[in-house]
Amino acid sequence: MPDTKQPLEASRCAAPRPGALPFHPIDLCQPDAVKSCAACCGLYNWQDHSRAAITGIVSMQTDLFLALDAYDNFDAYRSRRARRIRNTKLFETIYNCEFVGFVDRERRRVGCLLHPSVTGRPALRNHCFYGTKICHEHFCPGYGCLTTPEQHAVVSAVQDWYLYGLVITDIDLVKEFFRHVENTLGESVKPARLANPDLRHSLLDFFTLKEHWQYKAAENRLGKYYFSASEYAIARIDYRDRWGVPESRFDKILVSLESEFSSYAQLRAAEDLLQEKITAFIRAYSAAH
Numbered sequence: 001m002p003d004t005k006q007p008l009e010a011s012r013c014a015a016p017r018p019g020a021l022p023f024h025p026i027d028l029c030q031p032d033a034v035k036s037c038a039a040c041c042g043l044y045n046w047q048d049h050s051r052a053a054i055t056g057i058v059s060m061q062t063d064l065f066l067a068l069d070a071y072d073n074f075d076a077y078r079s080r081r082a083r084r085i086r087n088t089k090l091f092e093t094i095y096n097c098e099f100v101g102f103v104d105r106e107r108r109r110v111g112c113l114l115h116p117s118v119t120g121r122p123a124l125r126n127h128c129f130y131g132t133k134i135c136h137e138h139f140c141p142g143y144g145c146l147t148t149p150e151q152h153a154v155v156s157a158v159q160d161w162y163l164y165g166l167v168i169t170d171i172d173l174v175k176e177f178f179r180h181v182e183n184t185l186g187e188s189v190k191p192a193r194l195a196n197p198d199l200r201h202s203l204l205d206f207f208t209l210k211e212h213w214q215y216k217a218a219e220n221r222l223g224k225y226y227f228s229a230s231e232y233a234i235a236r237i238d239y240r241d242r243w244g245v246p247e248s249r250f251d252k253i254l255v256s257l258e259s260e261f262s263s264y265a266q267l268r269a270a271e272d273l274l275q276e277k278i279t280a281f282i283r284a285y286s287a288a289h
Contacts, residue, residue, distance in 0.1 A: 028142050028168055029111070031155045036109040037165040040140050042096035043110065044165065046087040047220055051162045051211065053087060058110055060084055062101035065113050090222060110161045145171045150178055152191045157203035167207045170223050173256040177206060180250075180278050181285070189285065196288035199281070206277040209257055215270050217260035224255040243267070250274050 030036045037043075046053060061081060068077050081098055089096060103111040103118050112118065142151065146168075154174060158164040167173065182188055193199060217235070224234050235255060239245050243264040248254060250271055261267045 026151045026155060028151060030109065034108050034159050035161045035164040036111050037168055038100045038110040039165045039169045040138060041100045042094050043100055044222055045090050045094045045096050047090050048087050049222065054162060057087065058101055061098065065101055108161065140169055141171055142168050146174055149189050149191045150174050153194055153203055156194045157200045158207055163207065163211055166210045170210065170256050172224065172252040173210065176252045181281055184282055193285060193288045198284045199288050202281040202284045206281065213257045215259045215261060215266060217258045221258045
């Protein structure tokens with residue numbers, strides 16, 4: 001029996017209003033030289049949004065853009081790119097920007113191939129679907145919903161673009177992890193301790209579940225969202241009707257991980273695994289004091 005699905009509910013937090021400064025001082029889009037995020041450009045909006053598939057699309061767009069010197073051949077670039085795409089969109093009304101590519105020589109950071117920091121030419125983003133103004137003023141919910149320590153935790157722990165983009169945009173996953181941690185500790189996590197290698201390792205071990213979760217639903221979803229034609233909603237796990245038990249204490253994390261369980265035993269095993277990851281972080285955090 002599939003999980004119950006309810007209409008999309010309003011978020012309790014939102015990104016800063018257009019033109020406003022982010023709430024926190026960390027640049028979540030391009031935080032350092034080894035990773036970045038382009039989720040708002042439709043990076044993961046593909047039916048196959050595995051690491052291999054997304055890497056292939058970004059590599060193809062980068063190679064084609066550079067080979068055509070696309071700054072002066074936008075029509076040719078779009079035409080050839082369309083013929084090379086072998087994937088289909090996950091959610092039709094989300095735009096998949098054709099100008100997402102690798103923006104560094106080492107190909108560790110994804111971003112806008114038209115951005116002034118890449119091209120030195122300020123007006124080129126007007127050739128993309130959203131245009132310069134929207135691209136410049138957009139801040140994802142991570143800026144407004146995650147606290148500075150939560151942002152710092154993700155930035156310090158995750159060191160590759162693919163996983164980083166999945167995690168930094170998953171508000172429930174990050175906030176629920178720290179809610180469980182801080183409720184147990186009886187205090188807020190201190191960012192200075194995140195410099196400890198063991199602590200960063202335990203954080204990464206938890207965040208990696210986002211990519212490698214053994215209870216991932218067979219239905220194609222992106223985090224807690226499922227898609228049908230031009231509509232999307234939040235997937236739910238119907239604990240009471242299926243197993244006669246109350247909602248899991250890890251419900252938001254389980255939904256964020258796209259969970260689907262064939263039995264109550266699987267649910268309990270998943271809860272035990274999450275508790276194990278949280279306990280490992282708490283142990284490392286206490287040792288780092």
